[in-house]
Amino acid sequence: MTEKPFNFKNYIRPRFFPHIWCPGCGHGIVLGSLLRAVHELGLNKNEIVITSGIGCSSRISGYVDFHSLHTIHGRALSFATGVKLSKPGLKAIVPMGDGDALAIGGNHFIHAARRNIDITAIVMNNRIYGMTGGQFSPLSGTGKKATTAPYSTIDRPFDVVELARSAGATFVARSTVFHANECKDLIKKGISHKGFSVIEILTQCPTYYGRKNKEGDAIQMMESYKTDTVKIGSKKLEKNPDLIQRGIFVENTDVPEYCEAYDEIIQAAMKGKA
Amino acid sequence: MAKGKTVQHLIDKEWCKGCGICIHFCPKNVLEFDKNDKAEAIRPEDCIACKLCELRCPDLAIQIIEDGEGENEKQ
Numbered sequence: 266m267t268e269k270p271f272n273f274k275n276y277i278r279p280r281f282f283p284h285i286w287c288p289g290c291g292h293g294i295v296l297g298s299l300l301r302a303v304h305e306l307g308l309n310k311n312e313i314v315i316t317s318g319i320g321c322s323s324r325i326s327g328y329v330d331f332h333s334l335h336t337i338h339g340r341a342l343s344f345a346t347g348v349k350l351s352k353p354g355l356k357a358i359v360p361m362g363d364g365d366a367l368a369i370g371g372n373h374f375i376h377a378a379r380r381n382i383d384i385t386a387i388v389m390n391n392r393i394y395g396m397t398g399g400q401f402s403p404l405s406g407t408g409k410k411a412t413t414a415p416y417s418t419i420d421r422p423f424d425v426v427e428l429a430r431s432a433g434a435t436f437v438a439r440s441t442v443f444h445a446n447e448c449k450d451l452i453k454k455g456i457s458h459k460g461f462s463v464i465e466i467l468t469q470c471p472t473y474y475g476r477k478n479k480e481g482d483a484i485q486m487m488e489s490y491k492t493d494t495v496k497i498g499s500k501k502l503e504k505n506p507d508l509i510q511r512g513i514f515v516e517n518t519d520v521p522e523y524c525e526a527y528d529e530i531i532q533a534a535m536k537g538k539a
Numbered sequence: 540m541a542k543g544k545t546v547q548h549l550i551d552k553e554w555c556k557g558c559g560i561c562i563h564f565c566p567k568n569v570l571e572f573d574k575n576d577k578a579e580a581i582r583p584e585d586c587i588a589c590k591l592c593e594l595r596c597p598d599l600a601i602q603i604i605e606d607g608e609g610e611n612e613k614q
Contacts, residue, residue, distance in 0.1 A: 273599050282554055289558035293597030445594045484563045
């Protein structure tokens with residue numbers, strides 16, 4: 266830990282506060298965890314670039330006092346790839362919503378994972394499109410209600426962890442906003458990891474998902490993260506295999522990082538070798 | 540005072556949206572709603588400075604300041 270005590274006011278742009286998120290929205294807790302992670306890693310504000318797309322979660326890029334790019338829907342990872350390739354010294358962090366990451370930006374997500382470029386993607390999974398009025402997302406799951414599914418959804422959800430793993434991400438983890446300290450630790454590990462890191466954080470949308478699906482207010486939704494999730498390989502899974510697992514699923518340091526591999530190509534080209 | 544700590548609760552009432560997460564998850568029931576439905580530390584002497592409220596506040600409205608550990612013991 267750095268010596269100075271943590272004060273989030275050193276890392277935000279206070280003129281944009283209070284933020285636009287609804288009362289009880291979990292996104293603010295993710296923001297807090299991200300700021301604490303940055304603080305504990307002792308990173309300089311000028312060596313971080315936050316790239317985001319569109320959605321409630323993507324507003325983070327405006328609130329933090331780092332380099333930030335608020336770009337187009339689903340394409341945050343593409344912008345981050347461009348930034349990272351031109352300035353490999355920067356730490357690229359991409360906060361994204363579930364729809365932004367896996368529906369609109371689904372293709373960018375799997376290809377960033379395949380390339381293993383050193384970007385930290387924080388998938389803030391609230392299982393709904395909150396900003397646009399509560400449409401169901403690819404992570405809503407079957408039998409859930411949304412404004413565009415008044416008689417419940419029939420779509421099966423993605424499993425972010427399995428998708429990221431099979432697409433080739435070299436660091437994959439999951440936590441929830443109830444476990445804010447665990448979130449912070451996973452974000453720290455994700456930022457430190459050399460390669461593409463995916464951290465899925467379950468976060469509540471009390472306004473749309475909670476209300477439509479009668480899951481109660483923000484507090485009850487956070488309580489459910491406590492009861493419905495367990496650490497990877499917990500014994501509770503034997504009794505109830507439906508529990509959601511939390512922790513680090515993939516941590517692979519053997520795969521070459523994209524920017525480094527690209528540097529080698531540049532070196533070879535400069536020497537005129539074919 | 541549980542641990543001999545003096546704890547200050549800085550709550551930004553402009554930023555607080557009154558979701559009640561801090562009040563619900565406080566292990567010592569230090570916080571409650573004020574008349575404007577914003578969080579307020581009404582029993583600060585019970586606070587053990589676990590900082591769960593600060594950690595989970597979605598509005599970044601709470602800051603816990605510990606004014607020196609074991610201040611009572613020093614005197």
